[in-house]
Amino acid sequence: MNSDIRVRFAPSPTGYLHVGGLRTALYNYLFARAQGGVFVLRIEDTDRTRLVEGAVENLLRTLSWAGLECDEGPAQGGPFGPYVQSERLELYAAHIQTLLADGKAYRCFCTTERLAELKKAQAAEKRPPMYDRRCRTIPVEEAERRAHEGEACTVRMKVPLLGEVVFTDEIRGEVRVSASVIDDQVLLKSDGYPTYHLANVVDDHLMRISHVIRGEEWLPSTPKHLLLYDFFGWTPPRFAHLPLLLNADRSKLSKRQGDVAVEDFRAKGYLRDALVNFVALLGWNTSDNREMFTLPELVAAFSLARVGKAGAVFDHDKLDWFNAQYLRALPADALAALCTPHLEAAGVDVGDRARTDAVLAAVLSHLTVPADVVEAARIFFEAMPLAEEGEAREALAAPGARVVLESFARLAGDVSPWTRDAVKECIKAVQKDAGVKGKELFMPIRAALTGRAHGPELPVIAELLGRDVCLERILAALR
């Protein structure tokens, strides 16, 4: 165990886990495990206007479902807790005092209204929207007096007017930003809560985070964070900014363009191994064409060096393919555990476990998610209306259909036991008897038995249905 390596996943509790968040969490987890380091979960709930009831619990549950167990976090605690930012307010306040005392930050009394006007004016003049630093020159004594008298204020960082911030991103290499374009960012809001910028720096330092692995949307604010580390006299962690996950139109992956919540995929029946495997490959690969990985295999193979730079479109088709692959690799009992609830919900009696397993095996290649089993397996549990599919109706209306069915009904009586092989033989006998083969032979029987023109192999269907049901449906079709 290399406890010097410490990473964190720091989501804000919005109510659900975004798949982009899942990937960020996954890479952090993989990096930590691969390095023998520590994976920390920290809740960033400093925006009290966006509190969502039960969000943290849901986040914990979803992360755990995905198999991403953390070493330190709100559930299990740890040596650097608490791990929820709203419980760390005194810490931020103390650090703000330090900054204020050192002249690295200043109180700002500008109202939201003035700020809005300023922004509007700047936009009208096509000037970059930055705080004009009006309060930066207020004498400290005056500022303190006004604050103590109860005047609402925020605290802003005093960004150097000159110079440049340069750092090396683990994924992108050297990034340089001129200090002149860095805003005097608010660090402490007027409600006493810190902004992300302050809280994340203070916490990452206090929690001894060695590598900050986060989404690329944070790249532009990293210089501010670096400045803060400098203000505090701290050694900053290393940064790795992950490429974004994209919608099909290449904009940042968002709701309104399909599911983005891990919970949604879970609810739809996507297997966690399939989702994790798929998401892991969005921005990372092993250069050897391999793409099937279990979580432990990902840990063994992962390295930050092989994370790409460009955004990756979330391709639902490929996710479906992964899920189908994982579904087919499942042992029979696991498959049954996943599928039978859907069958039961659809009113199917799954009491005969052996038969249910056989049905599942017969339709497995038609499934993308477990819920598909209901539609795929209906023919085994209920008589389908013969007119449902035009193709099936045509097969029954074909010239030789009647002869085939009558022959089948007659010969089926001699079949014993009623197994798929025996049925196969029986169909051969019908072929001879009725004098038709191929499509003309199979389709009428298939249509009569299932009401459909498509499905698993006919002998398999017949075996699963049992002789009585088969005869029943054949007779019904003849009427």
Place this chain on the structure above:
RNA sequence: GGCGCGUUCGUCUAGCGGCCAGGACGUGGCCCUCUCAAGGCCGAAACACGGGUUCGAUUCCCGUACGCGCUACCA
């Protein structure tokens, strides 16, 4: 508008100066086959553009274009 990041098949990607530019999803065809699905085989499909550097650029450098992100008392 400013700043930053990015750019190989439709999509995910391999490639780290010399390759017929490889794989996967999707897609087209064929095979298997009573049908569909699965599976197997085959195919179409990409280096954004322009300059350099070099004997030689997908690869290195610089521009341009395009895309995306950020630009809140949200994270």
